[in-house]
Amino acid sequence: MGKHEEELARELQRRGMSRRDVLRIGLRMGLGAASMGLLLAACGQTASEPAKDAATDGEAAAEPASESIFDITAGDTGAWPKSAIAEPGDKIEISVGHTWDAVFFERQLQFDKLFMQRHPNITVKAENTPWGEYRQKYTAAAAGNAMPDILYTQFSWAQETIRSGLYIALDDYIAKEKDFNLGDFTKPSLVSYQYDGKLWGIPYDEGPGNLYYNKDLFDAAGEAYPDDSWDLEKLKAVAIKMTKGEGPDKIFGLGELPSPGDSLMAPNYLFPFGAQYLSEPKEDECLINKPEAVTAMEWWEELRAKGAVPSPADLQNVAWPAFQFGKIAMTLQGSWATPPIQAGSKFKWDIAKWPKGPKVHATFSAGSAYMITRDSKNVDAAWLYLNEYISTAGQTYMWASTGRGSPSRLSAWPAYLGSKFAPAGAKNVEEAMSQGIGTHDILDQPTGPRVTQAAGPIWDLVVAGQKSVKDALDEIFAAVDPIIAENRM
């Protein structure tokens, strides 16, 4: 491997990129197949190393694989909850399934190390699995009754796994804890983890979609930065105005357009016009071909006609989020996009609220949680861990002080807003949640993946200019309606 490839491999390793990310970056850089193969090999090693270390030795798991960018004591307020659950009398081990990027997994190991110091009889074994392999791995583990004690769960598959009986309800434990205040959690954060009147997981984050903007491009164009006065008409006008150039140097005004193949689409692109994708929250009626939805989608497609958004070919060679490469003036992303943008961008950027529409001001809100699994052999110890991990102190340590953002507890937001790692416009993230702009009315029923899989390919034909918006939405209705019929039962 050449010097530059080695350097790049180290950098990709540091960022914990997936093979797919490496592939896109390599393409963009015009690397040859041989170099790319070596980089992919290097990336493959990095993805598995932390998990392997963690899985083989609980003590080893507590030692960061390399130096963290975060100080181990920074963000530790010391205000850890006093649990009503007794400490284990003997030494026991609990396992926790995560899917962090490599940088953030080091923070995870720091948390675990401090936790084990506070609870000497509990050894924490952290398993870190790349995002693309996570669900398959733990579905197989569930089939073999071999899940870890605690498991990360994303909103999109939470209901399906809860209803399949993978987790234990946490209400009894919560009731025993004097200082566990469910009212401290943002309302949308709990939605995906409640079922049958019980709470099956504790969310750690819930973030709104935000308008990320490239300040350098705005400065160059002489445009004022987006602010609270913006509406969607303004967004569209500025996106068109800022689009310029051709080929590899082209600047795009906006990063993406709505697609019914995206489970997060409705709040940002349809709700503002009084339209919906599926009836929420039951998702038992498809409303995508109603006149107001057709009008809204046609309104957005005008941006494609003006060349203001990248085509599929333009996005073929770039890693997510494409915004980080500096050719896109504005993009809609969840707050979880902040770390890769921070790490990858060489320009000034910030966050604004998603602009309001003619009828409603809305943006999607989504997040993830941790659950105690039915396979746990040490449920009390798992609760001790989870209670601290998702406490205000835990959220401050993990997500607020690190600038990762969108903690599910309101009490952890001040630490996020004060973090040196948070973007300057972080208050917009908080306000989107506190002002009720962020809505969890996204496709989170078990039918969601099948709905988007059916709709996405039909919409591809609109993107390719081979089908009208109206015809495509009628077809999507016909394809989606039989799928969501099961939600009517």
Add this chain to the structure above:
Amino acid sequence: MTNAQPTPITTPPKGKPKLGGMARKEERSFYLFILPWIIGFLLFDAGAIIASFGISFTNWSALSAPAYVGTLNYSRLIADSVFYKAMGNSLYYGLGSVGLGTIVSFLLALLLNQNVWGMSLFRTIFYLPSVVSGIAVAILWIMILHQDFGLINSFLAWFGIKGPGWLVQPQWAMPSLILMSLWSAGGSMVIYLAGLQSVPTHLYEAAEIDGADTFQKFWTVTVPMMSPVILYNLIVGFIASIQGFVTVYVMTNGGPANATLVYGLYIYRTAFINFQMGYASALAWVLLVVIILITVVQFIVARYWVYYEGDLKS
């Protein structure tokens, strides 16, 4: 000029002939050589294959206990438009890639069978691409096929032709993958080359004495003598093509507009994205049946065009 195929002169003996000492030794060697594969198959594959047949009669998400649903998963196939799309795409890809691959690899083998200086180097160069990993090949071809910066469209631009978005336009995506499949033609090329080198030279000499020109020697000696090798490559190539997954997953993930949604990818999505293990198992068993049917048809048709030297026909 006479046809190289001899006229059958005897009737084959009925029943299994007794093996001599050499033949028994050869038979033992055969089983020893295939033993590692059989052990691996029994340990790692056989159980899963048998289990998948049982699972195909259940509704099972892998997260909770399976529920017996009889033949529901199989009857569901009939109304599943994506099933037909995926099957059609796989057959399209199989026919296209095997057809084109057979012609190109056979022609390459003919060229590399010439007695010229540096032939070993040429053979290595042409074989080399087929040992590059599937992911690396996919990366390379994404670059080659890129609409704006790709090698192919840059070449077309010299002639004033604006090339299409090979991988992003529905009508071009599958032809692009078929074109890309030629990259691994080196594997079958080596088999053709080995076959060409085993064609007895006396047949060519006899043809020359009969006044055959180059094309006549090719058509009446080379092609019949190579027909078993062509059949082997067609069968193995088609089975591999119809199960294609890696390059499609990396390059297009079935898009755009399901234009490259091949059957293997559909099974993967059904099982590991939608967690419908029962339906995915049914899809897999239908694929097995389709492969067997196509292979049987290939063998039946082979009776009319494949020549086995020394074969005794009734």
